[in-house]
Each structure stands twice: as structure tokens, then as C-alpha cells.
Amino acid sequence: MDDGMNISQRLSRCIAYGLYPLLWLWLLATTVWELSNDNESAEVAAVRAGVIATLLLACEWWFPLRRSFGMTLAHLLKRDVWMIAANGLFLAGLNTAVTILAVNVASSPGWLAASSLPVQVITGLLVFEALQYSLHRLMHTCPGAIGAFLWRCHAIHHLPEQLYFVMHGVFHPINGVLVRLFVQLLPVWLLGYSADAAFVITGVIGMHGMISHFNVDLRLGPMNYLFVGPELHRLHHAANEPRASNYAVALLIFDVAFRTFEYRPGQQPETLGLAESRGYPGQHHLFGMLLFPFMDRPGGRLDRRFSRSA
Ligand SMILES: [Zn+2]
Numbered sequence: 001m002d003d004g005m006n007i008s009q010r011l012s013r014c015i016a017y018g019l020y021p022l023l024w025l026w027l028l029a030t031t032v033w034e035l036s037n038d039n040e041s042a043e044v045a046a047v048r049a050g051v052i053a054t055l056l057l058a059c060e061w062w063f064p065l066r067r068s069f070g071m072t073l074a075h076l077l078k079r080d081v082w083m084i085a086a087n088g089l090f091l092a093g094l095n096t097a098v099t100i101l102a103v104n105v106a107s108s109p110g111w112l113a114a115s116s117l118p119v120q121v122i123t124g125l126l127v128f129e130a131l132q133y134s135l136h137r138l139m140h141t142c143p144g145a146i147g148a149f150l151w152r153c154h155a156i157h158h159l160p161e162q163l164y165f166v167m168h169g170v171f172h173p174i175n176g177v178l179v180r181l182f183v184q185l186l187p188v189w190l191l192g193y194s195a196d197a198a199f200v201i202t203g204v205i206g207m208h209g210m211i212s213h214f215n216v217d218l219r220l221g222p223m224n225y226l227f228v229g230p231e232l233h234r235l236h237h238a239a240n241e242p243r244a245s246n247y248a249v250a251l252l253i254f255d256v257a258f259r260t261f262e263y264r265p266g267q268q269p270e271t272l273g274l275a276e277s278r279g280y281p282g283q284h285h286l287f288g289m290l291l292f293p294f295m296d297r298p299g300g301r302l303d304r305r306f307s308r309s310a
């Protein structure tokens with residue numbers, strides 16, 4: 001029994017410090033493979049993401065950080081799959097709507113495509129994160145009616161009192177559409193980087209997005225000052241923080257620059273979700289969640305104190 005515990009603890013430790021470098025190696029290997037062969041990049045990207053997703057789900061199953069933060073069948077069937085399906089439908093509709101533009105972008109790369117691949121990748125990542133940081137921070141802190149609407153859209157992602165890989169896909173469709181338009185497509189339109197650069201950029205962002213909600217004790221060490229991992233994003237979802245922090249999705253540079261960076265090595269929040277859930281829809285109330293951005297709360301205006309704004 002003791003031996004079993006020791007092996008389990010040893011494996012947990014290996015995952016904590018070894019999985020993140022391993023994911024980078026996988027990202028590098030698939031990137032080299034894609035760039036040196038004439039593969040279909042969409043297929044390679046699907047394999048790249050599929051392997052990471054399988055690995056993360058297996059680690060969460062056998063080595064969860066906290067059972068109370070983890071996925072349950074009830075949350076999966078009553079909330080997650082429906083919200084992910086709703087987002088899939090909305091984003092598929094949006095993609096269809098911008099197909100012509102997307103084809104143009106893909107077939108005629110813009111001015112940045114003439115630069116070297118590293119310049120394209122670094123510029124693309126920085127512009128993506130600048131837009132992402134700005135929108136995410138506005139959703140938490142923008143005053144007035146627009147701010148309240150943005151927060152209501154984004155609050156759906158903060159309702160769960162758990163944090164696990166699949167929960168990465170639990171957000172309001174309007175939140176998803178805003179991110180797709182202003183954070184994901186806008187940089188492509190503005191910069192017009194090459195398909196190779198897009199492959200690398202989506203790989204880095206996708207990998208960090210996937211690990212950000214990971215319910216496993218994954219340690220990034222000093223890399224926490226550069227990239228977003230679960231240690232930082234868990235603090236963003238903590239229920240009892242005096243202010244919201246760590247708005248980034250991939251690069252930390254803007255959180256560090258604008259003093260919204262929070263890192264407490266080895267410490268986990270006690271509770272996740274909203275500090276006060278009164279007035280918000282229940283976690284399994286799908287229509288309540290979908291309609292929430294358009295609803296006036298019982299008793300009038302949204303109480304912004306509940307929004308954990310800075
Ligand atoms: Zn947030």
C-alpha cells in the first residue's frame with residue numbers, strides 16, 4: 001500500500017515538473033514536422049491538439065490536484081457538453097459568415113508575411129495577447145452599461161466552482177464571438193502573417209489555453225513569468241480574491257506591465273467561482289446562463305461588487 005502511494009506521489013511529481021517541458025517538445029516536434037513537410041496543417045493541428053487533450057484528461061483522471069475542483073458526471077452532462085455545443089454552433093455560424101474574408105486572408109497573406117518566421121510569430125503572439133488582455137480586462141472592470149453587459153457575458157465562465165480541462169469550453173457564446181472577432185481574427189486581418197506562422201501561433205496559444213484550466217499540480221517554475229499555466233489562471237478563478245488578476249491567456253507580459261500579475265508558488269485558492277453567486281443563474285440552468293447577459297437582475301442593476309472587479 002505504502003509502495004503504491006510512493007509510486008503515485010513520484011508520478012505526480014514527475015507530472016508536476018516534467019509534463020510542461022514535454023508539451024513544449026511535442027509542440028516543437030509537430031511544428032518541425034509540419035514546416036519541413038507538405039502536410040495539411042489543419043490535420044496536423046488536430047493531431048497536435050488531440051494528443052495534448054488526451055494526455056491532460058488522463059492526468060486529471062489519475063492525478064487530480066483536488067477532487068473538489070474536478071469534473072463530475074453531473075457537471076459534464078448538465079452543463080459542459082451543452083455550453084460547448086452552443087459555442088460550437090455559434091462559432092460555426094460565425095465562421096460561415098466570415099468565410100469569404102477568411103479565404104482571402106489565407107490566399108493572400110498581408111505585409112507581415114514577408115518577415116522571417118520568428119518575427120511573425122513573436123509579433124502575432126504579442127498582438128493577440130494585447131487584444132486578449134484588453135478585452136478580458138474590460139469584461140471584468142469596464143464601468144457603465146457596456147461594462148455590465150460584458151461582465152454578464154463573461155461571468156458565465158466564472159460561475160463554475162471547479163476548474164478542469166473541459167471547463168475551458170464553458171463560456172457564454174457572446175463571449176466566444178467577441179474573442180473570435182476581436183482577438184483571433186483581427187490580428188490576422190491586421191497583420192496577415194503566413195500560414196506557417198499561424199500554425200506556430202495557434203499551437204502556443206492553444207496549448208496554454210488547454211493547460212490553464214488543468215486540475216493537476218502542474219508547475220511551470222520561472223516560466224510562470226512568461227507563460228500562463230494553471231497556477232496563475234487558478235488565481236484568476238479564485239472566489240475570494242480582493243481583485244481580479246492574471247487576465248492573460250498565453251503571454252504574461254501585459255499582466256506584468258500593468259501590475260495585474262499574481263503568482264503564489266505552491267499555494268492554491270480554497271474556493272473557486274464567484275465570491276457571491278446571489279442573482280446569478282445556477283450552474284445547470286442552461287437557459288438562465290444563455291439569457292443572463294440580457295436580463296435585468298431581480299432588484300434592479302447588477303451589483304458590480306459581485307463581479308470581483310479590480
Ligand atoms: Zn475572467
Ligand SMILES: [Zn+2]
Pocket residue numbers: 157213233237
Ligand atoms: Zn478561465
